[in-house]
Amino acid sequence: MPETPEKTSRQDWVGGRRARYDALGRVRGVVGHVGDQPVGTCAHVAVHRSTQPHAAIRAVHTEEALAIDGVYAVVTGADLHKRFGEALLTGPAFADQPALAYDKVRFVGEPVAAVLAADLATAREAADAVYVEYDELDPVYDLDTALNGESYVHDELRPSAVFGDLRHLDGVRDTNINYEYRLRHGNPNKVSGARTVRGEFWAPPTHHVPIELPCTVAWVEGGRLEMLTTTQTPSYVRQTIADLLDLPLSRVRVTTRPLGGSFGAKMYDRLEPLAAALAWQFQRKVRLAASREEAFLLTTRHGAAITSTLTADAGGQLSAATADVAYDTGAYADVGPRITAKSGMVAPGPYRIGSVDVRSRCVYTNKPSAGPFRGFGVPQVTWSHESLIDELAHELGEDPYAFRREHLLREGDLAPMGTRMHSADFVGCLDAVAESISWDTQPDRGTGRIRRGRGVAVGVKAVLTPTIANAVLQLNQDASATLMISTVDMGQGSDTIMAQIVADVLRVDSRRVHVVRADTDVTPYDTITAGSRSTYHTGNAVRAVAESMRVRLLALAAEQPEQPEQHGQPERSGVDTGELDEERIAEIVHAHFGARGATLTTEANFTSSWSPYDKETGRSEKVTEHWFAGAVGVRLAVDTATGRVHLEHLAVAGDVGRAINPALVEQQLTGAAIMGIGHALFDQLVLDQGQLVNGTLLDYQLPSIRDLPDELTPIIVESPHDDGPFGAKGVGETGILAVAPAIGNAIRDAIGLRFTRLPMTPEAIVTALESR
Amino acid sequence: MKLASEFSVPASPTEVFPLFFDPDAMRRCIPGCEELERLDESTYRGRLVNEVAHVRFSAGFSAAIESVTDSDVKAVKAVLKGEDRKLGSSIKIDAQLRIRPDGDSSLVDYEMDMALWGKLGRLGEPIIRRRSQEVEREFAALLAAACAPQPVTGEPERSTGTAAVPTVAPSPPSRTARTVAVVAAVLAVIAVLAGMRRGR
Amino acid sequence: MMSTVDNPMVYGGGTAIQILIKQGILFADNFVDLAGIPGLTEITADAAGLRAGPMVTARGMETDDRVRRVAPLASTAYRHVANPRVRNTASIGGNLAHGDYRLDPPPALLALDATVEATSVRGTRSLPVRQFFVDFQQTALAPDELVTAVRIPAQPTGSAYRFVKYSSLSANDWPCASVAVLIAGREVHIGLGALAPVPRYASFDATGMTDQAAVDAALEVIAPLLDPIPDVRGSVRYKRRLAQVIVEDAVRGAWKDLDNA
Numbered sequence A: 001m002p003e004t005p006e007k008t009s010r011q012d013w014v015g016g017r018r019a020r021y022d023a024l025g026r027v028r029g030v031v032g033h034v035g036d037q038p039v040g041t042c043a044h045v046a047v048h049r050s051t052q053p054h055a056a057i058r059a060v061h062t063e064e065a066l067a068i069d070g071v072y073a074v075v076t077g078a079d080l081h082k083r084f085g086e087a088l089l090t091g092p093a094f095a096d097q098p099a100l101a102y103d104k105v106r107f108v109g110e111p112v113a114a115v116l117a118a119d120l121a122t123a124r125e126a127a128d129a130v131y132v133e134y135d136e137l138d139p140v141y142d143l144d145t146a147l148n149g150e151s152y153v154h155d156e157l158r159p160s161a162v163f164g165d166l167r168h169l170d171g172v173r174d175t176n177i178n179y180e181y182r183l184r185h186g187n188p189n190k191v192s193g194a195r196t197v198r199g200e201f202w203a204p205p206t207h208h209v210p211i212e213l214p215c216t217v218a219w220v221e222g223g224r225l226e227m228l229t230t231t232q233t234p235s236y237v238r239q240t241i242a243d244l245l246d247l248p249l250s251r252v253r254v255t256t257r258p259l260g261g262s263f264g265a266k267m268y269d270r271l272e273p274l275a276a277a278l279a280w281q282f283q284r285k286v287r288l289a290a291s292r293e294e295a296f297l298l299t300t301r302h303g304a305a306i307t308s309t310l311t312a313d314a315g316g317q318l319s320a321a322t323a324d325v326a327y328d329t330g331a332y333a334d335v336g337p338r339i340t341a342k343s344g345m346v347a348p349g350p351y352r353i354g355s356v357d358v359r360s361r362c363v364y365t366n367k368p369s370a371g372p373f374r375g376f377g378v379p380q381v382t383w384s385h386e387s388l389i390d391e392l393a394h395e396l397g398e399d400p401y402a403f404r405r406e407h408l409l410r411e412g413d414l415a416p417m418g419t420r421m422h423s424a425d426f427v428g429c430l431d432a433v434a435e436s437i438s439w440d441t442q443p444d445r446g447t448g449r450i451r452r453g454r455g456v457a458v459g460v461k462a463v464l465t466p467t468i469a470n471a472v473l474q475l476n477q478d479a480s481a482t483l484m485i486s487t488v489d490m491g492q493g494s495d496t497i498m499a500q501i502v503a504d505v506l507r508v509d510s511r512r513v514h515v516v517r518a519d520t521d522v523t524p525y526d527t528i529t530a531g532s533r534s535t536y537h538t539g540n541a542v543r544a545v546a547e548s549m550r551v552r553l554l555a556l557a558a559e560q561p562e563q564p565e566q567h568g569q570p571e572r573s574g575v576d577t578g579e580l581d582e583e584r585i586a587e588i589v590h591a592h593f594g595a596r597g598a599t600l601t602t603e604a605n606f607t608s609s610w611s612p613y614d615k616e617t618g619r620s621e622k623v624t625e626h627w628f629a630g631a632v633g634v635r636l637a638v639d640t641a642t643g644r645v646h647l648e649h650l651a652v653a654g655d656v657g658r659a660i661n662p663a664l665v666e667q668q669l670t671g672a673a674i675m676g677i678g679h680a681l682f683d684q685l686v687l688d689q690g691q692l693v694n695g696t697l698l699d700y701q702l703p704s705i706r707d708l709p710d711e712l713t714p715i716i717v718e719s720p721h722d723d724g725p726f727g728a729k730g731v732g733e734t735g736i737l738a739v740a741p742a743i744g745n746a747i748r749d750a751i752g753l754r755f756t757r758l759p760m761t762p763e764a765i766v767t768a769l770e771s772r
Numbered sequence B: 001m002k003l004a005s006e007f008s009v010p011a012s013p014t015e016v017f018p019l020f021f022d023p024d025a026m027r028r029c030i031p032g033c034e035e036l037e038r039l040d041e042s043t044y045r046g047r048l049v050n051e052v053a054h055v056r057f058s059a060g061f062s063a064a065i066e067s068v069t070d071s072d073v074k075a076v077k078a079v080l081k082g083e084d085r086k087l088g089s090s091i092k093i094d095a096q097l098r099i100r101p102d103g104d105s106s107l108v109d110y111e112m113d114m115a116l117w118g119k120l121g122r123l124g125e126p127i128i129r130r131r132s133q134e135v136e137r138e139f140a141a142l143l144a145a146a147c148a149p150q151p152v153t154g155e156p157e158r159s160t161g162t163a164a165v166p167t168v169a170p171s172p173p174s175r176t177a178r179t180v181a182v183v184a185a186v187l188a189v190i191a192v193l194a195g196m197r198r199g200r
Numbered sequence C: 001m002m003s004t005v006d007n008p009m010v011y012g013g014g015t016a017i018q019i020l021i022k023q024g025i026l027f028a029d030n031f032v033d034l035a036g037i038p039g040l041t042e043i044t045a046d047a048a049g050l051r052a053g054p055m056v057t058a059r060g061m062e063t064d065d066r067v068r069r070v071a072p073l074a075s076t077a078y079r080h081v082a083n084p085r086v087r088n089t090a091s092i093g094g095n096l097a098h099g100d101y102r103l104d105p106p107p108a109l110l111a112l113d114a115t116v117e118a119t120s121v122r123g124t125r126s127l128p129v130r131q132f133f134v135d136f137q138q139t140a141l142a143p144d145e146l147v148t149a150v151r152i153p154a155q156p157t158g159s160a161y162r163f164v165k166y167s168s169l170s171a172n173d174w175p176c177a178s179v180a181v182l183i184a185g186r187e188v189h190i191g192l193g194a195l196a197p198v199p200r201y202a203s204f205d206a207t208g209m210t211d212q213a214a215v216d217a218a219l220e221v222i223a224p225l226l227d228p229i230p231d232v233r234g235s236v237r238y239k240r241r242l243a244q245v246i247v248e249d250a251v252r253g254a255w256k257d258l259d260n261a
């Protein structure tokens, strides 16, 4: 959507509320997504899926499928394994997931064979005609069986080559625990607590349900593997495919289109390894498109069980916190081990606590694999710590808001995992939501069928660290610019704010800055677009690349003979004051090259660093580059006859350091809160003996417009980060962290019952009321 | 998914019981059962075919007996497996079936823990539960008919085959194990029927 | 045509059919698209009531002035179907023929004593909606019969009604329970949706009753009709409980309107 260029104003620089450059196009459906792209002649791929949760593959019969008209080929996992060997196993933390299962299947719905055919319908028909003989193995349906049983989803652990800290796990057998993180500080067991609260919490698996479905097209051209795919992680995918096909990186090209939402669903190894393997094997173009039902099987959010305690000493100080966390990662580890550590370390919550003991484990089961999901495992532990501290406040007769406020970590405080707090204004966020929902005014709790209550909760999350971001800026002679980064815009608006950053530094109209879509042939390496890291990391690289362009321009201008009479605006020379504008830039570049349309290029890198966890204590001086701080306040009504919860007001605050674009920040906070409402009240994947029962949009529940609170208030809190671009940090996940516990706490306030299992459905509420 | 139910057959356990020993009788009682054979002492294999609105479904199933109790209350525990290739689905059931006297009649009750994997698993519980009731009703009616001493007129309608009068062959106790075939068949039928939803 | 093609299936709005096709569990060889047949989208009203063609959309029933005037209970029930996108496509014939136990309009049509016109090569017959839902997802239609109209008697003057739909998860979900209540001439008609394998109907004479007595009587007549199917939306126990809550709400609400009239 071309926008009408307006006069440059601060509105489109840093701090401006510029609308997403592609907002209209997205709403009207004219932004072309991967699945919309014409692909010409290609082989359409459908997969045959396992009907067993855990079984050895005895034989795969493909004859019938091959005999169908229009079928080009049928490939089994064994075929691919023969061709690619162990390289067929991929994954971001563990190399444990085959593009097609070959030795055994590990969940119902796992791809076992792939059909290449002239069209999708034929491919699907043939995929149905494939027949597999299995030898059943004992299934591992849940965490309990996984931890205490004798059946193992994987024979041995296979940490991927890239992570040194996982090497000690290589070859470990007879376990379903692929990773354990331990945080120990002080001695929580020695603390003689005045009051301890304890809970067994459960957050179920959920699905991302991005509107755009995953789709991958792969082909071979000039001996190179090229791919157009729905991914948040183009640089990762390129590396994975290069490893799989044993090619130099220069012979793999991964490109994207704007994503129609993702939330973590389109990261790491989804359709891409299979598409690459098939395209390479047959040296032809293949297209894999997931149906909605298939998308449910590609990845999920980790279900998590947390047993935890929180203790206050006689003086009312928080003396100890413990948590035993188990993440159900399903059949494949994916990024589960990372989630396990990064979430485990914040399991005690953002409080000043004397002693902590956390054990966080990542556990294999025979279910669809769980991977990254907005919040990276943190909402699950936030559910635990924010319910506990609320309950502790009630037990001590304290106001839950004031009690939190007293114990929250402040600037400069050392968090339980050993890292200092900076630019994480928990108190500011909490105050903001409390004020917004008029915490001081007691709700009319009611005595009849409808009961009212209010609740607050706070969340903390670390940004993904260490990561790498690069940016290349090409300045065109007409003072427009082309920015090359590998950040993927999936609706969050990154292309818009990156342009705002460039524009702010160069003092040009941000509409003149074009952000090139990720294309590994062109755009430089970037770790991933995830974990709310891009505004800070890539934003820093973008700011640096623009700064270096500015310096370059000023240097060129200094070399050029002064032309004070130009345009009759002598004050425009501005070299000494460092002032630039579009006209001046055009002149400088033109004068330098003596040509219209010439380009100047600069590049920049930003890399964050961390210090790894101490092997004994799990602590780290710098576990993360920066923190996300968020809070949620809720007022609600419970219909005690039906159990239905009606949200009257929800306020969500996030400390973003500095809002590059406040409108987009508010939208992220709002969107995350809405997603969180679903998780709190009804959104969950229901599995029965390994079978996903509600894996269709008919049965899977997402918040609709009618589930929104009567009032929803996003609040931006800004405590600038010393090293953030203009003080900024990301915001994609901040808003979701504390939603479920804030709602749970408000329900507690309304009806006096504490829920520890999500979601808090009307039936769960009615059942609890009845058995009171 | 757990399913449990019981139904009454207007004949005493001693009359009903032998019926379960006879694969031919069972084949006729089970809606859509085309094959039923015994492979060895404790395993059986069969095939169910159903036709609804010109669409033919065929599901193979097998049953393995885990334990048999033959006292006043007769009980069988078994693991049953079925597969519908066309629908890319498989089914596994841990089942227990019991027969006990109830006046002049017998009460047959069953409990099963059913796992339904694949496309059918997405259809959800309501359809499965509902279909299982229908199959149970039909089976009970056919079984009752089979217990009648004379060919029954006005027998219940059925989708495949006709209810015939069984030849009640008294069987040696060791063959009690065949009881399980009933459960297997009933459940495989459920699977098949569940697949035949045609939108109305 | 239905008698000449192989394995045919009527295609109304297609909102139910498309889902089954996507799930890969529908195997029909031919679709007979009613959208191509003229005259099936008409609504006519006379003193006796309404006659609506099978291809009138749910949205049409919701918004049509005549339906709103003559049978507001029906219009209200159609408004509760899904979302505007589905309502704009779903046909009332398809909604009936689909025969699902948890559709919203059937309870209202039951309470209103609507009739279905069914047509085949053998002619046209009239089926009371109260006899239309035979069994789980099974209607009284023969395989070659089409719904060619729905007739809805006019709501008597001085009558009162309520439609209450309750979704247990997302607010926009299918009903976990729904009820239509029509009180006409002291007779209380109740249609229930999603609470048994088929939509169910009950009625009682409320002559001389107070509102509380009417509620009690309503709860009594519906009790034997409840046979909910457990699913992700609720257990049997929960659905039974909900039935009581919404029937009470609906009867009480309608009763109040009567008193106020």
Ligand SMILES: Cc1cc2nc3c(=O)[nH]c(=O)nc-3n(C[C@H](O)[C@H](O)[C@H](O)COP(=O)(O)OP(=O)(O)OC[C@H]3O[C@@H](n4cnc5c(N)ncnc54)[C@H](O)[C@@H]3O)c2cc1C
Residues within 6 Å of the ligand: B198, B199, B200, C009, C010, C011, C012, C013, C014, C015, C016, C017, C018, C019, C034, C054, C080, C081, C082, C083, C086, C089, C090, C091, C092, C093, C094, C095, C096, C097, C098, C102, C103, C104, C105, C141, C145, C146, C147, C148, C172, C173, C174, C175
């Ligand atoms: C997302 C979604 C949400 C929904 N939520 C609700 C809800 O909240 N409440 C609710 O009540 N319903 C709901 N529905 C169901 C919807 O009301 C039905 O799908 C719709 O009414 C069916 O009408 P149709 O014209 O689309 O039928 P089709 O899909 O065209 O057909 C359905 C069945 O009826 C047959 N048929 C169609 N027309 C005729 C005819 N004239 N004569 C004979 N047979 C015919 C077809 O052969 C088929 O078997 C929802 C549907 C969707 C997709």
